[in-house]
Amino acid sequence: MRVVRLPEGAGVALDPTGKRSGRGAYVCPSADCVALALKQKRLEKSLKVPVPPEVAEALRGGVAAAAAADAASLEAPGEGNPPPGE
Numbered sequence: 001m002r003v004v005r006l007p008e009g010a011g012v013a014l015d016p017t018g019k020r021s022g023r024g025a026y027v028c029p030s031a032d033c034v035a036l037a038l039k040q041k042r043l044e045k046s047l048k049v050p051v052p053p054e055v056a057e058a059l060r061g062g063v064a065a066a067a068a069a070d071a072a073s074l075e076a077p078g079e080g081n082p083p084p085g086e
Contacts, residue, residue, distance in 0.1 A: 001029050001062060003055065005047040012047060012055050014062060023047055027059070029066050034059055 002015040004022040015024060025046035027037050037043050038059070043051050 001027050001034075001059065001066075003027065003043055003047065003051070003059065005049050012049060012051050014055065014058050016062070029063055031060070031063050031067070034063050 002018050002024050003012060003026075004015040004020045004024045005012050006020070006022045013020070018024075023046075025043050027033055027043070038051070038056050
């Protein structure tokens, strides 16, 4: 997951596409990695600005949503996902 410092002091935002301009920092999409990066202020060091609480919460929520989507894709067989045992 990418977090970006927006140009001209416009703040910090999540960048799900990875294409926004500005200084970016990447965090692996797991809850443990995100928690550690926020606790140790690694994103703030990389971006050289404080990460607002709402961006931190959005990052945690994005990881939770990604984990839920991954779990759902593993549980439900569908196109491209044959049932277990086949």
